[in-house]
Amino acid sequence: MSLFDHADLIVVGAGLYGLTIAERAASNGHRVVVIDKRPHIGGNAFSYRDDSTNIEIHKYGPHFFHTNNEEVFTYLSNFTDWYPFELRVWSASGGKIYPMPINLGTICSFLNRYLSPGEARKWVEESAKEIAEPRNLEEKAISLIGRPLYEAFIRGYTKKQWQTDPRDLPAETIARLPVRFTFDSRYFNDKWQYMPKDGYGALFEKMAAHPNISLRLNVDWRDCRQDASKALVVYTGAIDGYFDYRLGALGWRTLDFEAERLKGDFQGCVTVNYADETVPWTRIVEYKHVRPETVCGDETIIMREFSRSAGRGDEPYYPINTSADKNLYASYVELARRESNVFFGGRLGGYSYLDMHQVVNSALKAFESKIGPRLGQCRK
Numbered sequence: 001m002s003l004f005d006h007a008d009l010i011v012v013g014a015g016l017y018g019l020t021i022a023e024r025a026a027s028n029g030h031r032v033v034v035i036d037k038r039p040h041i042g043g044n045a046f047s048y049r050d051d052s053t054n055i056e057i058h059k060y061g062p063h064f065f066h067t068n069n070e071e072v073f074t075y076l077s078n079f080t081d082w083y084p085f086e087l088r089v090w091s092a093s094g095g096k097i098y099p100m101p102i103n104l105g106t107i108c109s110f111l112n113r114y115l116s117p118g119e120a121r122k123w124v125e126e127s128a129k130e131i132a133e134p135r136n137l138e139e140k141a142i143s144l145i146g147r148p149l150y151e152a153f154i155r156g157y158t159k160k161q162w163q164t165d166p167r168d169l170p171a172e173t174i175a176r177l178p179v180r181f182t183f184d185s186r187y188f189n190d191k192w193q194y195m196p197k198d199g200y201g202a203l204f205e206k207m208a209a210h211p212n213i214s215l216r217l218n219v220d221w222r223d224c225r226q227d228a229s230k231a232l233v234v235y236t237g238a239i240d241g242y243f244d245y246r247l248g249a250l251g252w253r254t255l256d257f258e259a260e261r262l263k264g265d266f267q268g269c270v271t272v273n274y275a276d277e278t279v280p281w282t283r284i285v286e287y288k289h290v291r292p293e294t295v296c297g298d299e300t301i302i303m304r305e306f307s308r309s310a311g312r313g314d315e316p317y318y319p320i321n322t323s324a325d326k327n328l329y330a331s332y333v334e335l336a337r338r339e340s341n342v343f344f345g346g347r348l349g350g351y352s353y354l355d356m357h358q359v360v361n362s363a364l365k366a367f368e369s370k371i372g373p374r375l376g377q378c379r380k
Ligand code: UDP
Pocket: 091, 100, 153, 154, 155, 157, 158, 161, 173, 174, 176, 177, 273, 274, 275
């Protein structure tokens, strides 16, 4: 008997995209097998609670849920209660600390004097006007905040994070960050900014708990793809990996984490970004500050994050998306079109820098428009 006997749908990868598709298919009466090569579900958004401190640790780096999409928020609310959480980030630059993303507080501290919103806007516009039509990350950043702020807060961090010339990175990457001429220092603008009450781990467990879903962990697609025969497949791993890199490897960044358990309070907030190139890590996250009232005892856990180029055996985290990558991805999409039983999606399958809410949205849309109708046709 094979792993996939009686499955209407095989989902490869138990991250947020795969679980959303699996849950939708299961709730529509289809039998789904979800496999993942890792020993847990949730992909890179997986979290667990540290036994001795009760701190929720995001194993693969911090995930803070935010969205303006009511459908996505309502959908996920089926599987979790929430608590409100608005992320605030600090950036260490040149021996000083500033609120990030760039807002009036950042600008006033940087210039060491008080500027009104109008004066700050004028100061930024003056230094930003050197770029009329931004074509890449560097130009986009300068057009938004001007060169002095770009050099203090963006250039070094971006160099460490991407190890790619910022002129060869897409403008969209920096457009993720708001720029504000008020003292609003929240990291995101979105209407709904919440964290799952019992953690991401519990949210994912609930999504996967449908009786029509059979979950197989520690299973690698490469070891069982021959058993899939003609079944419908949703593949959420890296698209170049699916095709054994036959056209070449897409550029990805991976992360290394260095965790440390300490006494007391290390940095006084959740996240400090390190803008200077001389500091090897990009940021330090101290998870106890997300929900300090639930922490037991006096210990804290910090995670230093280091970014590097992903090799074949590494977990891909961030698609670099240079123009060469975009062309290569387009060629893989051509190959993917010929796989009539396979749908590709998610951050890895779609080679796109999506946030969690965008992942869920694209899965809901793909299910409604393509996958659901196909499953309806093959109903046994
Ligand atoms: N960025 C930066 N300095 C910062 C924060 C972000 O230069 O202090 C740039 C950097 O290029 C980064 C991009 O903005 O890759 C997007 O940042 P975001 O915080 O959205 O990245 P993520 O949280 O996904 O790692």
